[in-house]
Amino acid sequence: MSKGARWVVLLLPLAAFLLLVGFLLRGLFSDPTELSSALVGKPVPQFSVPDLYQPVQTRTDAVLSGKPMLLNVWATWCPTCRAEHAYLNELAAQGVAIVGLNYKDDSREKAVRWLNTLGDPYTVNLFDEKGAVALEFGVYGAPETFLIDSQGQIRYRHVGDVNERVWQGELGKRYRALMAEYEGGQN
Amino acid sequence: MRAGWLSFCLMVGLFVCSAALAQSAKNYVFDDAAKEATFRELIGELRCPKCQNQSIADSNAELAVDLRERTYQMVQEGASKQEVIDYMVARYGDFVHYQPPVTVATSILWWGPLGVLIIGGIVVVLRVRQQRHREVEWSAEEQAQLDALRQRQKGENE
Known part of the structure; x- marks a missing residue:
């Protein structure tokens, strides 16, 4: 075996190890949920x-x-939904259209009371008592927020609360791009 | 005595666990044994998206209950196993099925172990060959030593 080939063979396990370390480190900081x-x-x-x-x-x-x-999936039993509610109100005030899907709530009255006390950011309120609609959307928890384009096509899904950081990030960026495209088409 | 207690506790624990597991499918009544078998296979193979590492048979999360219910409905209505899996994957992605499909992204899961085995095999074969073909080199001194020993042995035998 030539000297060069020997070095390659010796360093191969190290390279493989570093690759594995990189892979596992990435896994450590990614959110599996x-x-x-x-x-x-x-x-x-x-x-x-x-x-x-x-x-x-x-x-x-x-x-x-x-x-x-x-499309925002929410319920009164979901604490994170309460946390994001004020921000949804803010977005609605800015003119963002949000449809609310009330997901397997304890009761209709409770949901209505929630909207009456905390404000209603939704343009339309859907009542999904058994979670059948949410199942069609592949919802696995609340809150979840789907971005839907003017053709009624799902473009993105955000899991977890919507807040300032999220709105400055992927979800908001995609929404603004869609909006620009939509308004461009209108003129 | 202590070991006895330990095994007793384990036994009770296992009993409680299996009772809980049995409960998850208890309420479902089937008109056909084949359908029931399909249902049981499915709920063991479908993964609960909410709870990460449990099948929908093992989990009592609300979502798992809903998915079990939907699986039951579909199987009762005559859906095949693959139809139910396709239905779930269309909504929850590949994640929901414990058997990932063969795609570019999952190819390492399917072929990785085989690849490691082949590479290992090649390394072993190369090593063995290398050792077998290694020339035994003698220095003149060693040769003289060997000759002397042989000579002595010859002398002793005679």
Whole structure:
């Protein structure tokens, strides 16, 4: 074996080890609970649920198109939803369209009371009593926020609360890009 | 005595655990044994997205209960095993199935162990060959020593 080849063989395990260390380090600092949505790039699933305020009124997936918007999955039993609520109010005041999907809440009254006391940032309120719609969206916890484009296509999913940092990050950036595209198309 | 207590506790623990496991599928009634078998296979193979390292059979998280319920409905309505898996993967991604599909991203999981085995095999073969072919080199001094020993042995034998 030539001297060069010998060095390569000697250093190979070290290189493999460093590669493994890099891989494991990345794993150490990544959040395993954050799953990418299987629905990104797909149209919103079809559904039909009652309105949160008016049980007799039926809402369908038609409410999720027309302009770029957010679909926020929430419930009164979810503490993180309470934490993000003030920020959602703020976004709504800025003109961001947010549809609320109330997910398996304890009761309709409790959800309505929550919106009456904390403010209602949602343009439409969907009442998903059994979680059937959430299952179609692949929701695995609350809160989750989907970004939907004007064609009713799911573009992004954020798991966890929406706050200033998130809105400056991926979710907000993608929303602003979609909005710019949408407004460009309008003119 | 202590070992006895320990095994007793273990036994009780196992009993309680298995009772809890059995409970997760207890409420589901099937009109067909084949459907029940499919259902049991599925809930053992589908992973609960909320709880990371449990199948939906093992978990009592709300989401696992919902997914079990949906699996039950689909199987009762005559869906095949693959149909249920496809349905779940379409909504929750590959994560939801404990058997990842063969894609570029997962190829290392499928072929990695085989690759390591092959590389190991090649290294072993090369090493063995190298040793076998190594020339035994003698210095003149060693040769003289050997000759002397042989001579002596010859002398003793005679």
